[in-house]
Amino acid sequence: METSRIRIGLLGCGHVGAALVSLVAERRGEVERRTGLDLEVTRIAVRNTALDRDVPVDSAAFTTDAAALVVDPEVDVVVEVMGGIEPARGLVSAALAAGKPVVTANKELLANHGAELYGAAEAAGVDLLFEAAVAGAIPIMRPLRESLSGEPIKRVMGIVNGTTNFILSRMADDGASYADALAEAQSLGYAERDPTADVEGFDAGAKAAIIATVAFGARVVAGDVYHEGISGITVADIEFAADLRHCIKLLAVVERTTASDGGSQIGVRVHPTLVPLDHPLASVRGSFNAVFVEGGAAGDLMFYGRGAGGRPTASAMLGDLIDAACNLRQGHAASIGVLERARIAPIDDVTSAFYLNVEVDDRPGVLAQVATVFGEHGVSIRSMEQEGLGGEARLVFITHAARERDLRSTLPDLRSLDAVRSVGSVLRVIGD
Amino acid sequence: METSRIRIGLLGCGHVGAALVSLVAERRGEVERRTGLDLEVTRIAVRNTALDRDVPVDSAAFTTDAAALVVDPEVDVVVEVMGGIEPARGLVSAALAAGKPVVTANKELLANHGAELYGAAEAAGVDLLFEAAVAGAIPIMRPLRESLSGEPIKRVMGIVNGTTNFILSRMADDGASYADALAEAQSLGYAERDPTADVEGFDAGAKAAIIATVAFGARVVAGDVYHEGISGITVADIEFAADLRHCIKLLAVVERTTASDGGSQIGVRVHPTLVPLDHPLASVRGSFNAVFVEGGAAGDLMFYGRGAGGRPTASAMLGDLIDAACNLRQGHAASIGVLERARIAPIDDVTSAFYLNVEVDDRPGVLAQVATVFGEHGVSIRSMEQEGLGGEARLVFITHAARERDLRSTLPDLRSLDAVRSVGSVLRVIGD
Numbered sequence: 001m002e003t004s005r006i007r008i009g010l011l012g013c014g015h016v017g018a019a020l021v022s023l024v025a026e027r028r029g030e031v032e033r034r035t036g037l038d039l040e041v042t043r044i045a046v047r048n049t050a051l052d053r054d055v056p057v058d059s060a061a062f063t064t065d066a067a068a069l070v071v072d073p074e075v076d077v078v079v080e081v082m083g084g085i086e087p088a089r090g091l092v093s094a095a096l097a098a099g100k101p102v103v104t105a106n107k108e109l110l111a112n113h114g115a116e117l118y119g120a121a122e123a124a125g126v127d128l129l130f131e132a133a134v135a136g137a138i139p140i141m142r143p144l145r146e147s148l149s150g151e152p153i154k155r156v157m158g159i160v161n162g163t164t165n166f167i168l169s170r171m172a173d174d175g176a177s178y179a180d181a182l183a184e185a186q187s188l189g190y191a192e193r194d195p196t197a198d199v200e201g202f203d204a205g206a207k208a209a210i211i212a213t214v215a216f217g218a219r220v221v222a223g224d225v226y227h228e229g230i231s232g233i234t235v236a237d238i239e240f241a242a243d244l245r246h247c248i249k250l251l252a253v254v255e256r257t258t259a260s261d262g263g264s265q266i267g268v269r270v271h272p273t274l275v276p277l278d279h280p281l282a283s284v285r286g287s288f289n290a291v292f293v294e295g296g297a298a299g300d301l302m303f304y305g306r307g308a309g310g311r312p313t314a315s316a317m318l319g320d321l322i323d324a325a326c327n328l329r330q331g332h333a334a335s336i337g338v339l340e341r342a343r344i345a346p347i348d349d350v351t352s353a354f355y356l357n358v359e360v361d362d363r364p365g366v367l368a369q370v371a372t373v374f375g376e377h378g379v380s381i382r383s384m385e386q387e388g389l390g391g392e393a394r395l396v397f398i399t400h401a402a403r404e405r406d407l408r409s410t411l412p413d414l415r416s417l418d419a420v421r422s423v424g425s426v427l428r429v430i431g432d
Numbered sequence: 433m434e435t436s437r438i439r440i441g442l443l444g445c446g447h448v449g450a451a452l453v454s455l456v457a458e459r460r461g462e463v464e465r466r467t468g469l470d471l472e473v474t475r476i477a478v479r480n481t482a483l484d485r486d487v488p489v490d491s492a493a494f495t496t497d498a499a500a501l502v503v504d505p506e507v508d509v510v511v512e513v514m515g516g517i518e519p520a521r522g523l524v525s526a527a528l529a530a531g532k533p534v535v536t537a538n539k540e541l542l543a544n545h546g547a548e549l550y551g552a553a554e555a556a557g558v559d560l561l562f563e564a565a566v567a568g569a570i571p572i573m574r575p576l577r578e579s580l581s582g583e584p585i586k587r588v589m590g591i592v593n594g595t596t597n598f599i600l601s602r603m604a605d606d607g608a609s610y611a612d613a614l615a616e617a618q619s620l621g622y623a624e625r626d627p628t629a630d631v632e633g634f635d636a637g638a639k640a641a642i643i644a645t646v647a648f649g650a651r652v653v654a655g656d657v658y659h660e661g662i663s664g665i666t667v668a669d670i671e672f673a674a675d676l677r678h679c680i681k682l683l684a685v686v687e688r689t690t691a692s693d694g695g696s697q698i699g700v701r702v703h704p705t706l707v708p709l710d711h712p713l714a715s716v717r718g719s720f721n722a723v724f725v726e727g728g729a730a731g732d733l734m735f736y737g738r739g740a741g742g743r744p745t746a747s748a749m750l751g752d753l754i755d756a757a758c759n760l761r762q763g764h765a766a767s768i769g770v771l772e773r774a775r776i777a778p779i780d781d782v783t784s785a786f787y788l789n790v791e792v793d794d795r796p797g798v799l800a801q802v803a804t805v806f807g808e809h810g811v812s813i814r815s816m817e818q819e820g821l822g823g824e825a826r827l828v829f830i831t832h833a834a835r836e837r838d839l840r841s842t843l844p845d846l847r848s849l850d851a852v853r854s855v856g857s858v859l860r861v862i863g864d
Contacts, residue, residue, distance in 0.1 A: 019729075023582070023729055026584075027582050027583075027584065031581070031582050033649070033770060034581065034649045034769040034770055035581065035767075035769050035770075131579060137727070137729075137730035137731060137733065138733060139571075139575035139579035139580065142574065142575065142578060142579050143571035143574065143575060146574060146751060146754075147563060147571035147574050147748065147751040147752075148571065148747075148751055149463070149466065149467065149751055149754045150455070150463050150747070150750035150751055150753070150754050151747050151750070151751065152458075152459065152462070217465070280715060280736060283712060283715045295569070295747060297451075297455055297569075297743040297744065297746060297747040297750075298569035298737065298738065298743075298744050298747035298748070299569060299738040299741070299743070300736075300737060300738070301569065301570060301571070301735075301737035302734075302735075302736040302737065303733075303735055303736075304712060304732075304733065304734040304735075304736065305730065305732060305733035305734065306731040306732070309731070311730075311731075312729065312730050312731050314729060315580075315583050315727060315729040315730035316579065316730070318582035318583070319578060319580055319581055319582055320579075321582070322578075322581045322582050323578055323581075326767070327764075330764050331764075332759075332762050332763075332764035335467075335758070337466040337467050338465060338466055338467075338468070340465070
């Protein structure tokens with residue numbers, strides 16, 4: 001096989017960028033043996049060229065002029081690892097317009113401006129690849145785009161945020177409080193000082209939008225995603241869930257559903273969820289990620305691995321880089337296909353089983369009153385456990401699948417019962 | 433997007449073939465919307481055209497002339513679902529030589545003649561895709577070929593035979609004997625009347641050869657694979673393993689190792705293995721499959737799903753079909769890359785931890801004698817459990833990693849001790 005030299009221009013050189021430069025250098029010989037591609041990082045745009053970066057690249061490769069890099073005829077493929085929307089958006093657009101394939105790990109950019117950028121790549125006839133943007137090292141974008149492109153996908157559920165999975169795992173395994181588990185995640189560098197993006201589900205929401213776009217061939221953006229975070233989850237919730245043989249995970253859920261007028265719509269949401277202990281997602285612990293796909297023909301599939309970290313992310317980007325370089329050599333480009341305008345299911349229309357815990361006075365007839373309220377709203381109870389607490393009792397319910405709107409309208413009526421002291425957590429439940 | 437009509441010629445129309453014809457018809461509209469490819473099965477070669485097949489294809493599409501089908505100018509892509517080596521090998525070669533992409537699920541063909549066929553596809557500049565040949569619906573070939581093409585893969589371990597995983601799961605979960613679990617698998621249609629290919633590891637061995645070829649870019653054939661089956665596994669072994677917090681799985685293992693002369697070699701084997709209960713592979717139950725990849729940069733990855741069945745297999749083939757059709761339209765072909773000649777590690781050189789159970793006379797000093805024999809052969813003990821059985825005792829050992837040859841040479845010396853009544857199962861152990 002004749003060797004093609006591929007010159008890589010890198011936008012940004014932080015943790016992931018530096019890991020990618022090292023991995024490219026490390027794997028150069030083996031990649032050339034197997035593919036005939038000689039990969040080399042030749043240009044790196046950074047804010048400050050004076051900073052000492054421990055990467056195996058000549059210091060002359062560094063520049064502060066990112067705009068020049070993306071149109072440089074001496075650059076064959078552009079890799080974007082700056083993060084954030086601007087200037088990444090403008091630079092990626094310019095690179096694509098200049099006919100250069102782009103590899104990016106930027107979930108925020110894709111979740112907000114994906115359709116525009118996929119369209120630009122399609123128009124330019126070059127690749128825009130983004131395996132690392134969702135679930136780090138786990139190959140999930142390419143399988144969804146290619147292997148499963150003919151599959152009637154019903155639902156995808158992902159543990160796509162390692163920080164929250166770490167926190168929930170520590171609470172479940174060691175009985176740590178939410179605050180202590182969060183502090184530990186921060187001290188280990190898994191959580192930011194301001195953890196909002198992780199714990200409130202915004203990070204997982206951006207990934208949900210990208211998964212929905214690729215899985216369903218539809219334009220879904222971050223703003224379409226409904227989200228609830230994990231900051232309200234207590235150790236008590238985790239213990240009640242365990243008694244019911246469930247664990248609690250923050251899931252990104254995307255699914256095709258049918259609207260009341262019979263049309264097809266797409267549900268996209270992120271929330272803490274009770275997962276049965278024998279479900280494959282229940283075994284995903286610590287900072288690992290996993291994406292569970294419910295196919296109509298393929299059946300259930302799950303993809304598991306590291307969701308973050310320099311080398312795992314760089315590994316996913318190197319796979320994209322080789323793919324983009326192969327395609328460039330052949331004058332070919334991968335396509336995300338035609339994206340339809342998505343009709344997003346309002347959260348009120350979403351159907352799911354629910355977990356509720358309700359504190360009541362411990363006297364005869366109370367359960368009947370509570371059950372009557374559920375019945376009036378068309379919410380059917382699958383299981384109930386009662387625990388005496390002295391003068392009061394705790395009722396833990398799991399409902400059959402119910403419409404969000406019906407469940408929501410049940411809550412004020414429950415609270416208005418004299419015998420009901422409080423309604424605690426209300427969480428969705430998957431399975432069966 | 434302009435629509436391209438793609439005419440599919442099918443070789444064989446059994447269980448998987450019929451499922452594929454139905455799935456293509458079912459998904460035709462949606463595939464066209466997303467990719468601009470209008471897929472249609474237009475020719476089907478079978479042995480007996482008179483047989484009534486419940487597939488949505490005109491009866492005129494059927495022919496007995498497979499040789500004519502593969503060179504028919506009215507066929508754009510050939511799908512092979514006949515199984516077996518001949519005539520599949522000749523027909524696939526002829527199709528490739530005629531410039532037609534081929535999609536196949538034929539593990540036996542690829543494990544024995546893969547290199548020749550990949551070379552023929554490369555020479556003709558067309559695709560030869562085979563996602564369904566290993567682990568059914570699970571996208572694993574494409575991720576290994578593409579997403580992980582730059583990844584320094586250390587080891588891949590797969591549960592790639594659903595029949596044996598079903599049998600071992602029944603033995604573990606319900607205490608069924610091997611014979612009863614096998615009979616149940618046969619009555620459910622999971623096992624053949626002659627179950628040799630499954631239970632002795634030949635089926636998993638063929639898949640191991642294909643995985644090794646793709647993961648390491650090396651020519652590995654079925655004959656290179658060392659295998660041991662599960663017919664010797666007893667319920668007692670499974671119970672001892674459970675006491676040690678392990679389960680027993682039939683694993684296909686492929687790994688890169690270093691030979692005594694410092695050269696790189698590839699180990700390829702199939703055998704029953706003790707898997708720690710907290711390892712992701714331990715949660716793969718019943719007839720499910722999973723492939724666990726240990727990457728040098730990506731870290732651990734796992735791919736889980738249905739390993740067999742008409743619709744799951746058809747789903748994987750439809751993904752390949754769309755890919756092949758897209759590539760055909762663009763005049764492009766996927767490449768497996770350059771395959772090096774593999775140096776296969778002799779089984780004697782393989783290093784692994786071992787589980788042994790040894791029945792001995794229950795008297796003082798026996799453990800010291802047994803331990804001395806291990807020590808003389810350089811085999812180090814990681815853990816030991818002793819169980820009294822009246823006049824005798826059972827010693828269950830797990831060793832530290834030891835060379836197969838050293839462990840093997842330990843066994844006759846153990847058996848020659850007066851106090852040793854028998855050495856029961858000797859099984860490999862993964863983890864740590």
